[in-house]
Amino acid sequence: MxxxxxxxxxxxxxxxxxxxxxxxxxxxxxxxxxxxxxxxxxxIKMIEKITDKVLEKHGAQALQYGPTEGLKELRELLIKRMRKRGIKCKLNEIIITTGSQQVLDLTAKIFFNLGDYAIVECPAYLGALTAFNAYQPNYIPISIDENGIIVEELEKKLKENKNKPIDFIYTVPTFQNPSGVTMSLERRKQILEIARDYDLLILEDDPYSELRYSGRPVPSIKSLDKDGIVLYTSTFSKILSPGFRLGWVIAGEEIIKKMVIAKQGADLCTNTFVQWIAEEYLRSGLIxxxxxxxxxxxxxxxxxxxxxxxxxxxxxxxxxxxxxxxxxxxxxxxxxxxxxxxxxxxxxxxxxxxxxxxxxxxxxxxxxxxxxxxxxxxxxxxxxxxxxxxxxxxxx
Ligand SMILES: Cc1ncc(COP(=O)(O)O)c(C=O)c1O
CATH class of the missing domain: 3.90.1150.10 (Aspartate Aminotransferase, domain 1)
Structure with missing residues (x-):
């Protein structure tokens, strides 16, 4: 056939x-x-103990469907953790997802019309391109150097493509995959300003910032955002287990509501059992x-x-x-x-x-x-x- x-x-x-x-x-x-x-x-040993505890404490609930938004208890702990990193959000501005990979898919799903544009780094995280490609966008590539996205090139290309429907700038500003490069604070501020001027969203993908081995931390773009133009995503994949498939996204309530509907169509809810394990991992301070x-x-x-x-x-x-x-x-x-x-x-x-x-x-x-x-x-x-x-x- x-x-x-x-x-x-x-x-x-x-x-x-x-x-x-x-x-x-x-x-x-x-x-x-x-x-x-x-x-x-x-x-592994830690997870073994936590698993027993979760089954004892939450038993049937842990094996049941959960809310599409994710467990309230886990979201509340993440809100606290994110606040320590300068990112403030309310409960209706964060949801748990099936890895941050799902956030890339959901963002594309709710924003791309056929033929729309996204600005991506060059080189870019390949998994993001795979997620976006399913919605057939066009790309505007921007080169990076040792300080991240080259701002002059971004401005030039935005001018050239002024009348095109560009939905967002996708960036991994900290310890980028694939280059390992971190965007400087100055560039973060500049990009935020440019995005504001051009009415663009920024999709900030941040799986690695907890894994710093040298140098001084640089604030996330989201923590500098006063206008709600940054969608921020991070994950448990590199700080607990990628097999758990647990990530989260922080954005304005309106965007989150759309994402929840899109997520319902994709998987109804994120794995409840592992959300409880992650909740214990955070709450007990084992993380x-x-x-x-x-x-x-x-x-x-x-x-x-x-x-x-x-x-x-x-x-x-x-x-x-x-x-x-x-x-x-x-x-x-x-x-x-x-x-x-x-x-x-x-x-x-x-x-x-x-x-x-x-x-x-x-x-x-x-x-x-x-x-x-x-x-x-x-x-x-x-x-x-x-x-x-x-x-x-x-x-x-
Ligand atoms: C930049 C970046 N974003 C997203 C992901 C996907 O991570 P997750 O396991 O949370 O879906 C990865 C995985 O390697 C990554 O490097």
Missing amino acids: VYEYADRTKKMKASEIRELLKITQQPEIISFAGGMPSPHSFP DKQIPKIREMYKRKRDLMLKALEKHFPEGSKWTEPDGGMFLWVTLPDKINTKEMFQEAIKEKVAYVHGAAFCVDGKGYNCMRLNFSNTEDDKIEIGIKRLAKIIKKRMK
Whole structure:
């Protein structure tokens, strides 16, 4: 039978990373490709105890459907935690979602008309592009440097596209995926002002800001927002477990109401059981014992990777030195195409994600994203050395 898919489905492509991850999962390959937390970051014993407690305390309720907005108890704890980070919101301005990935989907679902525009960073988080693509938007890519989005380019492109229906600016301002870069405070303020002038929303995706290993914290864009133009999303994926699929979104009440309706159509409610586990994790303060352990582990891994890059990578290559998160971004000499080099890397039993996969402007072909959180300490230098070997070979 010939299946008559919808036009939007015909345009759907398998995510390059997902396909690639299948190859890189072979045990002999040292993979810097995925975006996964370390298996050692999961507080398994702690979760075991909390689970027993949740079943004892909330039993049937924990196994029942819950409100689409998420558990009130969990939202209240998140409001308190967010307030400490300068983000103020009321109960009707926050909902729990199935990961922050769902927020990206819901935002696209409620804002994109066919043919609308979104402003995205270059490079951008690939999962966001996959979520947005289902609604067939056009993109206006903006380059980033070591301080995040280049404001002059943003202003120039906004002028050029003045009459286009642009819905929002999507940004991961802190320890960006894929580059590891953090947007400076000055740029955050400028972007907020520009968004206000042009009547644009900002979708601030913030999964990594709790994972800082050096430098001083920079306030979220949401915490600087006085006009309700920032939709802010974060997640338990990197500070508890991505398997839980728990995230949250903070926005004005009107937007939240629309999101709730859109979410009802998607999954009725977020997993109630794990919401109660997260509630206990926050309320008991266990979260504040666990996060420092994760930070310590990832700081060590980041430093090992930076040291290995310094030692083994050839002259002419450069990389970001992120203060946190899980990724860094390597730029190789112009003549090296990292997509073409990938098969060679697999033969050498090392993997990465090629840069072009993250760039809607066709750039990034000589770049690669390296993940440092998911590789055992003693494998990091070995993997970097393997990569250096094939790069040097190509350079010749
Ligand atoms: C920037 C960014 N946004 C969103 C997500 C999705 O996270 P979640 O597991 O909360 O859906 C990720 C996951 O890696 C990410 O890196």
